[in-house]
Amino acid sequence: MDAIYRKISWRLLPLLMLCCVVAYLDRVNVDLAQRHIQDSLAFGNQVFAWGAGVFFFAYALFAVPCNLLLEKLGTRKILLRMMLGWGAATAAGAFVRTPLEYYTIRFLLGMCEAGFFPGVILYLTYWYPAARRARVFAVFASATLVGGIVAAPLSGAMQQALHLHSGMQGWQWLLLAQGLPAAVLGIAAYFYLDDHPDDAKWLSGFEQQMVRQDLNRDETALAKAAGVDEDEDDQDEPPSAFAIIWSLLRDPAICLLALANLLLAGASYALAHWAPALMQRWSAGGPQSGLLAALPGIVGIVGMIAIGYDSDRRRERRGHFIACMVLAAGGLGLAIAADNGLAWSLAGLSLASLGISSALPLLVAILTDLLNRRRAAIGIALVGGLAMMGGALGPALSARVLAWGDSAAMLAALIGMYLAAGLILMLALRMAPRRGGPDAKDGLRDKIARN
Template sequence: MSAGAKLLHLRGAAGMDAIYRKISWHLLPLLMLGYALAWLDRVNIGYAQSQMRHSLGFGDQAAAWGAGLFFLGYCLFQLPCNLLLQKIGARKMLPRLLLCWGLASAAAAFVRTPFQFYALRFVVGVFEAGFFPGVIYYLSCWYPAARRARVYAIFATAALIAAAAAAPLSGYTLQALHGQGGLQGWQWLLLTQGLPAALLGVAVWLCLDEQPDDADWLSPFEQQMVEQDLERDEAQHGAAARDADAGPAAISWTLARDPAIALLAVSNLLLIGAGYALAALAPDLLRRWGADGADIQPAWLAVLPYAAGVVGMVAIGHDSDHRHERRGHFVACMVLAAGGLGLAIAANDGLAWSLAGLSLAVLGVASAAPLLLAILAGLLPRRHAAIGVALIGTAGGAGGAFGPALGARLLNWGGSAVMLAALIGVCLTAGVMLLLALRLSPHRSGPDAKHGTSDKMARN
């Protein structure tokens, strides 16, 4: 046994923890920045639309059509982008996605007609479609299944941080840069939030390695230990790991026909739809609860639910990995979200308790999303999981497209109590769908293991 092996043997789990912390510090900052920029590109049109209407004469529905076409591209190209990523590798694919969506988003600063605007929003959706599932697949090439919930949660906090920063950052840009260089505030907003993604694509190309064996910042011994962890993961999937040599089309068809994957997709659709609805409607809810009359600015009050979500995602992801359990954590998150929404209803528009309930709801919904991905990663070998993430991500994109619109209709029709009650039903149904999925497709490897999904996939 080498000196390094003896040292790691003596240190045990702490030694492996140190290796994976080293990996996280090399990979996650760039990937999280990319996801934060993706989130800003999704929501900045909402902040820019008022000036765009005045400047370009767009109708009131232009932003809604732009959002719809973004999600259309996002849903249609999740699977094709992820299949291409597997073929050419993450180090080639992820930088191209960042570069292309960054340039397309920035180019929207110079549109003159609604058609140009719609076309560019569709293109941004196409290229953003591959980023999130691509990163999830990329991380699965570095971390074994037992460590992924925590890593996925840390990565996903980038979206909540970006959501919290979007309003003050966009508002400052619209006002401070308006008229500078002959450009209006909305043009500067799209440029300053689009071009950084293109520049980040260059950094990702230069700094990220394809897999542990390519990382010269890991010692040969550290590379070997990580590879052994990943190989044990794949071996636990038995026949399905051997079946991973099947073509992408065959794997996609197998997964698309599997009822467990379909139920996970429904759960993800409901979960992401609820999350987007809460994010989009939080400002309106705060106004209805009297935030405009509070001593603290409403923009700062809106940060509290996102802060709760960040803390909850990391803490619950860590606990899930530590206990080697996913299912119970996911259901508990959905119950917590439903309870928070119930508290907001019971507060009867009182600001303090309603805000506390909203914070609990955001914490539950946000913390559940990485757990669902970790559950899927535990069900399937790596190549299957990459396609599975794209399939359920497509359903999640549909939830993101329709959740805010349906939530807004309920809010305008029946008030906050009706809308929040509907979201309680959505959250609880998402938990039930996941339980049904795991009951239909129990598995041998990973947390909550019982028997059989991997072999079932292989037989198909």
């Protein structure tokens, strides 16, 4: 079976990861070009803050509708539409002149990107059984860290090289140039990907059957945990989207997972927002700060893939997630104790990056373990969409803490958020009934609410 899933991974993941890198670049390019846009358009910092909030609000608002469309129409069609849409929105940003136009573009970008990450997670559940998902989610999510490493140097080089070419500012060329790859990759995904294993002509009939058996085994285990006869359940009339949303909102385990994800995302966006300033302070503004800033991301990439693989190998999720939150808190604690010393501060940030980066794939794997086929599309998007609000709340909260204290106080607040996320996840799993599955060894409790 390992050979079958390696074949699937080499077919799907490289293209999906490239799409993820492009999504990250298109999301953060205005932040990297902020100073140049301000010089050109006289936008204040408040305009960019509101623009970020509008993006995350649109993302949260449209995550569920996008995933429902993906489930109904297929991944290829929706991915094509999303990537054409956010590529066009990114390119159109080159021609904004007023704050209202800027807010409109950021809203459209959030709306089009809303279905990408939750949609790809849902798509991967069509191909991989629960026992293999942590490593796959980790490999896919590592593309975000790759994007974070290349974004700043790539953005700076493009703006410098294209500034005033054909009379346009460098930041305008940056947005135009980075909008194009999304459209090209969307077209490539439409022709290259297959919606389901049964559609994949590059898999033999035997390989398709083996994948189908693994996925059906998961569904059977979920149905038994809920006390539902699978044959009878398949004959029931499918519940409406509103009924599924209501059942999820009444499910304490899912709600607590959403809260843990919100804290994780909020703290992580806050740390990413302030990390460049911290690095400048630790390195005393030296030219090496840009190179050093890549080290935590590299550590995070290696760590998240290794921890995801180990989680699948041991068939355990909860302990790995708690360990990641302890690593995140301990790393930030080390950075505080280093008192702006470069070596130990960088070591602490790298340790924190390892824990933070590795936690998200584990949480997503736990979430997909809790959802049957009927609830997966909405559940993944609902938890992921709500967590994106942390992208707006996290940096705002950390800025408020900085206004009261210093960077040590801000890092201490983030430590509290990470530890709270770990405790909330433990509580969520205690509130769900047991089933045999990927975490049967440590008694992962998986919840299937009856529709």
